[in-house]
Amino acid sequence: MFKLETENSIKFYSPKNEVITKSLPVFYNKEMKLARDVTTYIINQLKPSRILDSMCATGIRSIRIAKECNVKEIVANDINPLAIKLTKKNAKLNKVSLSLSNKNLNILLYEEKPFDYIDIDPFGSPVIFIEPAISNIKNNGILAITATDLGPLYGRHPSTCRRRYNCIPLNNYFRKELAARILIYRSQIIASSHDKSLIPVFVDAGQYYIRVYFKCTKSKSNKVFKQHKHLFYNSKNLEYSFDYFPESTVHGPFYIGSLWDKSLTQNFNLIKYLKDESTLDVFGYYDIHKICKKFKLSSKIKISTLIDNLKSSGYKASRTHFSPQGIRSNIEIKELINHLT
Amino acid sequence: MFKLETENSIKFYSPKNEVITKSLPVFYNKEMKLARDVTTYIINQLKPSRILDSMCATGIRSIRIAKECNVKEIVANDINPLAIKLTKKNAKLNKVSLSLSNKNLNILLYEEKPFDYIDIDPFGSPVIFIEPAISNIKNNGILAITATDLGPLYGRHPSTCRRRYNCIPLNNYFRKELAARILIYRSQIIASSHDKSLIPVFVDAGQYYIRVYFKCTKSKSNKVFKQHKHLFYNSKNLEYSFDYFPESTVHGPFYIGSLWDKSLTQNFNLIKYLKDESTLDVFGYYDIHKICKKFKLSSKIKISTLIDNLKSSGYKASRTHFSPQGIRSNIEIKELINHLT
Known part of the structure; x- marks a missing residue:
């Protein structure tokens, strides 16, 4: 039922699954190793002290943070009791100390004292977890959000994108970047209702995921709205503009600002x-x-x-x-x- | 410290306060009697069986529902222990049975089994409570939302409106209706992310509040977006249109559909x-x-x-x-x- 896997210096048990689906209670996704490499890089740069790995599954991300970064406390949470059992076993195997939690994430976020870093990495859309996370994160804390619902974000399912992200997507050749910009737009809109401001500091995309790291600050400013624009697009000549022009279709709103804080990328060589x-x-x-x-x-x-x-x-x-x-x-x-x- | 008040056939204790402010832990607002008259009317029409009075204060709304309507269960919640003590005392005084709860509303909503009717009536903006309520409400359930932050909704504080409601308001002579249409727009946007649909069935406004009653259904439809429109407005001649025209300013998006289900208003004489x-x-x-x-x-x-x-x-x-x-x-x-x- 379980097999021993290795990632970096870490050995850990993972369920034996041929295919990863949403119905699996716990799984380990090798494809996400690089995303986790980036996570420990970012944490080592920004040095948050209290961390929530909100859907920890096998615990691999929490264990890697415990091994590779210098942090005060890591709460590894999963709604699934099997995942917590496995995470406990894997933490012991790697001799790291984690605070384990087996809760509905939204309840945890409303109950717990604020975190410096919250990692949201669900199967599918993260959108329904953003508001509880926003309400919990500390001032100047880091919120990392993964989206794997790339069909809607890429504009292959525009009506789902409209519902989840309140955005009319554009299925064109730079849709991968647009996916990140849609996720940023939606997250910023949610934060602004809570008088908080989300500034993207790092974005990375793999074949099956988009990840955005935000810095979250208390702010009653409306500056963020100046960076949300509709895009007018002509699919015949591929021209586009943020101002209306004839024979164009309208898409967005998209976040149009910077995707990376240069202080985080100047020594970054993982991707x-x-x-x-x-x-x-x-x-x-x-x-x-x-x-x-x-x-x-x-x-x-x-x-x-x-x-x-x-x-x-x-x-x-x-x-x-x-x-x-x-x-x-x-x-x-x-x-x-x-x-x- | 307390005085005995009367509303309809109900006698109840309420704190002695000359002026109502946000800093009061519990208060009774006489101005809201009419809003409560409407609540019991709507509940008698729509017959929800399990009800949440989410911020019950003195318990007056819960007690009135218990006395004036035929419902199975009423959960009266307040985050303040004093409010629950007072509600308990008032329920006893009026010989009605309530389920009392002294919780953070968001935790309650994520923990409890779904309700048929949820009443959200905070001091100020209701916007941060909408998502947890949406995640809890039963299919075909009723969600009643009160907004008293009329400054932003009336367009006197447009940047706060932008942040809370993601809407550019319009401070003109029909701003009271626009306030309801902004609250509806924002609530529908939140619901759509959860694959739910909110249809306004009743709206009433007093001097200090706007209340909207919604029917909430499971729906992956994007029809709701067709009822969200920007308004183009000329403040010189007071003309407006949902299509762009020169010398106009842009406001919204507003919900532009019906405010009332006629089956609820055809015998309605309270207002x-x-x-x-x-x-x-x-x-x-x-x-x-x-x-x-x-x-x-x-x-x-x-x-x-x-x-x-x-x-x-x-x-x-x-x-x-x-x-x-x-x-x-x-x-x-x-x-x-x-x-x-």
Whole structure:
């Protein structure tokens, strides 16, 4: 029923499952190792002292934080008693001390004294857990939110996106970044009702997830609304603008501000291209293959050469961790096409 | 410290306070008698069986429901131990049986089995209690929400309205109705994230409060978004439209649908004009005095005569409980001015 897994220096028991589904009470997802690498990096940078791993499953994230970071207290919670049993066993196996909690997360968040760091990583949409987390997090605390409901966020299920995120999504080639921007928009809207302000300090995306780390401060400011904009998009020529123009469809609102706090990315090397792209405060990116296909261009140019060309023409340009064929640049699409032909 | 009050057939103890402020742990507000009359009316019409009076204070609403309605169970909750002590004493005095609860409301809502009727009546904004209530209410249950933060809802504090209700308010002569429409918009947005749908079935407004009764159903439908519209407004000629026009300012989004279920108002006589106005599905109303002042008209016409004139010209018209000088009509403002001169 259980097998011994290894992640970094940690050995731990995990249920034997061939396929991961929502119906499993507890599971370990190898795909998320990199996300956990990032978590311990961020915690080591920002040094929160009291941490909540809100849906701990096997306990792997809590145990890694206990092993790899210097924190005062880690509460590992899961609504499932099996998960807590397993987390207890795994903590013992790795000789780390965790405070275990077997509660409905929303009750825990309303009962417990505030945390410096709350990690929300549910199966599917995190949206219904954001408000309780906001009501619990300490001033200047960190809130990490994972979304895996990429269908709605990518605009494949726009009506679900509308309901969950109050946003009209856009299913185009930079939808992975838009997914993060939708999650940020929705989280900020929830926080503002509580007179709190959420500032994204780090975003990372894998094949099956989007993760956003926010700094949460008490604030009665409405500045955040200035960073929420609708996007007007023309699917024929791929042009877009935050101002209305004819023959465009309307999408959003999206958060349009910075995704990364540069003090967190300047020494960050766990994810290729992320450090580079974080230096460019640009909305969206270009998927070169998709653009070539769309405009029937047979460009043979290498992405690295294209980036060099753009830079020598005076543009900012970098690759992006959101897409292997993507480039992030402040060039407009019409000009970019000239560089591809 | 306490004095004996009377409301309908009920005698009950209430703290002696000259002025009602947020800092009082428990208070009784005579101004709300009419709102409670409406509550028992609605409960007698809709017959919910298990009721939560979420912030019961002296217990007056719970005791009135117990005396005046035929319900199975009433949970009277308050976070303040004094309030529960007082409610217990008052329930005994009136020989009614209540289930008493002395909890943080959000914890109660996440712990308890669902209710058929939840009443939220806080001092100030109800917005942070809506999500927990939504997560608890039974399918087809009734959610009654009171807002007393009329400054933000009336547009006197637009930035607070933006934060709490995610809405740009409009401080004009029909702001009392807009306040209800903002509260409805915000509540519906919160419900939609939980795959639930809130349909307003009754709205009543007093000098210091707005109350909305919603029917809550499970629904993955996005129909509700079609009833959320921005309003474009010209403060010079008081014209407005849901479509953009030049020289207008943008406000909202507002809920633009019906405020009353006619099956609840056809025999309703507790509030003057409310039954009449509920038969007209019209957005907004006209304040005749303010319009005459604005356009420097010295109209001497009686409101009742004006309504008769409009009706004989083929328009729908009625008075409105939102304003003693108000009329509700499907006439446009330009035409209305012709009738005033």
